[in-house]
Amino acid sequence: MDWDYLRGFDGLSFAGMSNVTSMFHDEYLIHALKNNFVFTVVTVPVSMFIGLVIAVVLNKYVYGKSMLRTMFFLPHVGSMATVSVVWRVLYNTKEGPINSFIHALGFEKAPGWLASPHWALPAIMIMVVWLHIGYTMVLYMAGIQGIPKDLYEASEIDGAGWLHQFRDITLPMLKPTSFFLTVTLLISSFQVFAVVAVMTSGGPINSTMVISYHIYIQAFQNYKMGYAAAMSWFLFLLIFIVTMIQWRSQKKWQENF
Numbered sequence: 306m307d308w309d310y311l312r313g314f315d316g317l318s319f320a321g322m323s324n325v326t327s328m329f330h331d332e333y334l335i336h337a338l339k340n341n342f343v344f345t346v347v348t349v350p351v352s353m354f355i356g357l358v359i360a361v362v363l364n365k366y367v368y369g370k371s372m373l374r375t376m377f378f379l380p381h382v383g384s385m386a387t388v389s390v391v392w393r394v395l396y397n398t399k400e401g402p403i404n405s406f407i408h409a410l411g412f413e414k415a416p417g418w419l420a421s422p423h424w425a426l427p428a429i430m431i432m433v434v435w436l437h438i439g440y441t442m443v444l445y446m447a448g449i450q451g452i453p454k455d456l457y458e459a460s461e462i463d464g465a466g467w468l469h470q471f472r473d474i475t476l477p478m479l480k481p482t483s484f485f486l487t488v489t490l491l492i493s494s495f496q497v498f499a500v501v502a503v504m505t506s507g508g509p510i511n512s513t514m515v516i517s518y519h520i521y522i523q524a525f526q527n528y529k530m531g532y533a534a535a536m537s538w539f540l541f542l543l544i545f546i547v548t549m550i551q552w553r554s555q556k557k558w559q560e561n562f
Contacts, residue, residue, distance in 0.1 A: 306318065306320055307320040307529070308530040309530075310528065310530050324531050324532045324534070334516070334519055336511055337514045337519045340426060340512075340513065341495060341515050341516050343426065344426065344430060344433075344497065345494040345495065349487065349491055349494055352433075352434050352440075352441050352490060353483065353487070355434065355438050355441070355442075356437070357442075357445050357479075359442045360441075360442045360443075363446060364446055364449050374442070374443060374446060377438060377439040377442050377443070378439035378443050381436060385500065385503075386499055388432075388436065389499060389500050389503035392432045396419050396504075397418075398415070398417055398418060398420055403415075403418070404418070416428075419504055419505055419509075422509050422512040426513050428504075429500055432500065433497070433500060437490065437493075441486055444482055445479060445486075447482075448478070448479045448481070448482035449475065449479070452474065452478045456478075460474060487551065488548060491548070491551070492544055495516065495517075495540065495544050495547075497515055498518055498521070501513050501518045507519070516536070
């Protein structure tokens with residue numbers, strides 16, 4: 306259907322498959338897909354890697370791990386809109402603390418961050434990675450604490466160093482945790498919306514346009530509710546297919562980890 310909901314049910318008209326076929330000619334949707342792909346490829350593995358490193362360090366080499374674990378996890382439970390507003394202030398090109406620090410180091414030119422088409426998407430990815438670190442760290446830390454200590458003691462007797470223990474014991478035993486994080490973070494990355502809406506509104510020059518925000522614009526700014534619904538189904542199918550591929554390859558992925 307095509308539906309201009311401001312006119313109520315009088316705005317309904319049958320559209321056939323036109324909403325679906327329109328997606329293949331929508332340059333903004335294709336651009337949003339590319340941005341989503343880059344966003345996912347960068348944020349998911351980086352968040353998992355940094356979270357794993359912090360979890361290993363906190364678990365073995367740091368005192369007061371409970372307090373530090375809470376501090377790392379706090380950003381993840383905060384309001385996404387509030388966190389986005391804070392980071393928008395940090396990224397301010399003239400008075401923001403980040404660029405002020407860069408200038409203090411002696412660099413004359415600092416990135417334009419949210420005002421630059423080249424830096425806006427990387428700026429959002431940095432913020433999202435920071436937001437996800439606490440989540441990945443907590444889950445990895447729980448997984449590490451569930452590994453039997455006998456395995457590490459036996460490996461030490463055999464002369465294995467910390468690097469071999471990490472490669473041959475820690476990583477294989479964390480396969481279920483890594484799989485869970487991969488699935489949940491991939492789904493979250495395809496659904497990213499609040500960060501883009503608050504920090505850039507898809508700009509500048511659509512450099513941060515993602516699928517979910519493009520759906521929002523079509524539905525609530527262009528009043529194309531039918532087309533927005535078609536894209537929502539497309540997003541659902543995309544996430545569903547990716548998740549099913551992960552589930553079907555779970556056993557093989559874990560065996561070949």
